[in-house]
Amino acid sequence: MPLSHRPTYSLPALKTYLSHISLPAPQTHTLLHHISKNSTARKEWATSSSALETLQVLQKYQQAKIPFSNLYLHYSWHHAGTLDPRGLWEYLVGSRGITSPGGSERAGSRGILSDEDEDESSSVAASSCSGIRSGIGKDEERNERVCKWNGRPPSGGRGGTCTLNNTFFGTVMRSFGMDVVSTGARVALAVQGGPKGRFFGWNHLINLVRFGRRMFLVDVGFGGTGPTTPIELIDGNEVPWGVTKDRTRLVYSAIPEFTSPSSKCWILQHRSEGNTDWDDMYCFTDTEFLLQDIAVMTFKTTGDVRGSFFNHVLFCGRNLLVEGEVVGRLDLMGGRLKRRLGGVETVVEVVESEVERWEVLEREFGIVLGDQERSGITGLVTKLRGKPKKE
Numbered sequence: 001m002p003l004s005h006r007p008t009y010s011l012p013a014l015k016t017y018l019s020h021i022s023l024p025a026p027q028t029h030t031l032l033h034h035i036s037k038n039s040t041a042r043k044e045w046a047t048s049s050s051a052l053e054t055l056q057v058l059q060k061y062q063q064a065k066i067p068f069s070n071l072y073l074h075y076s077w078h079h080a081g082t083l084d085p086r087g088l089w090e091y092l093v094g095s096r097g098i099t100s101p102g103g104s105e106r107a108g109s110r111g112i113l114s115d116e117d118e119d120e121s122s123s124v125a126a127s128s129c130s131g132i133r134s135g136i137g138k139d140e141e142r143n144e145r146v147c148k149w150n151g152r153p154p155s156g157g158r159g160g161t162c163t164l165n166n167t168f169f170g171t172v173m174r175s176f177g178m179d180v181v182s183t184g185a186r187v188a189l190a191v192q193g194g195p196k197g198r199f200f201g202w203n204h205l206i207n208l209v210r211f212g213r214r215m216f217l218v219d220v221g222f223g224g225t226g227p228t229t230p231i232e233l234i235d236g237n238e239v240p241w242g243v244t245k246d247r248t249r250l251v252y253s254a255i256p257e258f259t260s261p262s263s264k265c266w267i268l269q270h271r272s273e274g275n276t277d278w279d280d281m282y283c284f285t286d287t288e289f290l291l292q293d294i295a296v297m298t299f300k301t302t303g304d305v306r307g308s309f310f311n312h313v314l315f316c317g318r319n320l321l322v323e324g325e326v327v328g329r330l331d332l333m334g335g336r337l338k339r340r341l342g343g344v345e346t347v348v349e350v351v352e353s354e355v356e357r358w359e360v361l362e363r364e365f366g367i368v369l370g371d372q373e374r375s376g377i378t379g380l381v382t383k384l385r386g387k388p389k390k391e
Contacts, residue, residue, distance in 0.1 A: 007085045008114045008175040011035065013093075017172065020093050020157055021065040024324065027057045031176055039177075046177035052211050055173070056229050059220060060319070060326055062169060066092055067159030067365055068223030069316035073302060074382045075373040081164050081302060083294060086112045088160070088168040095154040095368070114175070145388060146355050154370030156362070159316060162205045162221035163298045169220045170207045179210040180218075184297060185268075185284035191224075192309065196280070197256040203301050204282050205294055208233075215286070217250065217268070223317050225270040225281060228326045233266060233286075242319070242326025245273035245343060255283055273343035314382040316365055330364060332357075335384050337364065352386025 009017070014035065018028050031054060034045045045051055072081050072091070082088060082097070089112045090097025159165065166182065173180045185206050186199035206219045209230065216230040228242045231250055238249040251267050258264075265285050269278040289297075305311050317331035320341070328341040335351040337360055351357050358374065361367040377383045 006174055006180075007171060009085070009089065009171060010111055010114045013089055013112045014172070014175055017089070017093050021061040023058060023061045027054050030054050031058075035176055042177035043179075047179065047211050049211070051176075051178065052216070052230065055178070055209070055218070057324070058172075059169075059218065059229060060321060060324065062220050063228065063319040063326075064321040065318070065366075066157060066165060066168075066220070067316050067318040068161065068165065068221060068226075069159030070161055070302075070310045070314065071158060071316060071361075071367070071369075071373075072160065072164075073310055074314045074377050074380055075369050076376045077372050079376065081160060081298065083163060083167050083291060083298065085168070085171045088164060088171070091158050092160060092164070092168055093157055095157055095370075143355070143388070149355065149358060149369075149374065150371060152368060152370065154373060155368045156366040158367060159318070159365075160221070161302065161310065162219075163294055163301070165221035166205045166207055166219065167294065169218070173207070173209060173218070181208045181210075181286070181288045182206070182294065183208060183284055183287055183289050184293065185282040187282045188280035190280060191282075199255060199257065199280075199283055201300075202293075202297050204284075205289070205297065206282075206284060208286060217266070217284075222281070223315075223331075224329065225272075225279075227268070228319060231268075241270070242328075244327065247271045249278065312381060316361065316367075318365065332360060332364070334382070351388075352384055353388040354384050355388050357384055 011032075015032065018031065023031075030050070034042055034051075037045070073079050082091065087097045160168070170180045170182050183206060184202040185204040186202060187204050188194075188196075189198045189200060190196045205221065206217060209216050209218050215233045217227060217233060218230045219227045225241065225246070225248070227248060229239060231237060231239055231248065233250060233252075235252040236249065238247055240246070241248050248268065248270050251269060252264055253267060254261070254264050255267065265283045267283045268281040270281050271278045301308050302310050313334060315331065315333050317329060317333075319326045320328045320330055320339070328339065330348075331338050331340075335357060337348045337350070339346050339348050349360065351360060354374070354377070358369055361369065
């Protein structure tokens with residue numbers, strides 16, 4: 001294999017993924033029809049307007065099902081993610097792999113990549129009712145509400161931060177023949193409440209996808225006000241955020257921190273309903289990032305125990321779809337669940353115990369945490385230490 005080779009997923013793995021995100025039948029049929037063609041025909045279609053239209057729908061359903069989340073840093077035995085495409089499929093779609101010791105060495109990992117056999121389901125051993133294994137205190141071991149969880153296998157898929165979600169989605173797009181380049185971005189300090197006009201170092205991963213002579217930003221790993229559709233790299237290109245009155249745009253300009261007058265980059269900006277000012281989200285160039293570049297970026301954003309907020313706040317958020325259109329967001333931050341619809345943010349629920357948060361993850365995100373995951377949060381600052389409210 002040439003050094004430029006990037007792995008792709010097998011047909012069975014792609015079918016399972018499309019079913020997992022509930023992609024509508026027309027787009028599923030289109031993707032599976034064209035992937036069955038020879039390489040030349042597949043790549044020819046992958047640069048067409050039909051492929052772009054299909055990608056627009058695919059991105060919506062990806063972001064509605066696979067959340068922007070750092071659960072793997074808190075609800076895990078290892079507190080680390082993976083950039084291995086096989087491991088990403090296992091975790092995000094198959095609810096296994098890095099959810100428990102053994103990772104991709106387990107038998108269920110076969111058949112995920114295109115040169116492997118068809119995927120086999122994995123088995124998870126049940127455990128007895130134990131508060132220690134579930135990450136709760138001994139005084140709650142006999143709580144019937146908690147005991148219902150013990151022995152339940154992980155299911156429902158998972159979510160990841162930018163490097164996980166965009167590495168995975170980049171592999172999906174390549175599997176369908178699309179021309180994908182991964183690159184880094186600098187998130188604006190203002191996104192985290194810092195001063196405007198300043199940016200972090202490389203701390204975000206995005207994908208650039210080429211359709212003929214046109215290049216598009218595709219990002220399924222930013223959360224919040226991140227893109228909901230591919231955005232063409234045109235200076236001043238403005239698109240709606242879903243079907244809301246929020247707007248997103250790209251500008252090609254210098255940022256205040258550049259010293260050279262000739263230095264420019266793409267800046268993603270967002271404007272909320274009712275506001276006149278545009279807020280910087282992140283900036284980027286078209287310089288391709290290698291896997292080792294992404295690994296360094298991942299180490300900083302997730303491995304920096306003191307400096308990265310990823311390690312101090314548990315979050316999980318997804319876009320909300322109504323009749324196939326993005327209408328808002330649902331975000332769990334710590335123990336606070338918020339919904340944003342029509343420009344109005346509402347606190348849906350506040351939980352103070354672990355078992356309540358497990359229930360929220362299952363009810364609102366379809367995520368069922370396994371024993372290994374639930375016990376992984378023991379001793380971390382993100383663990384909820386309150387007692388569950390009476391049902």
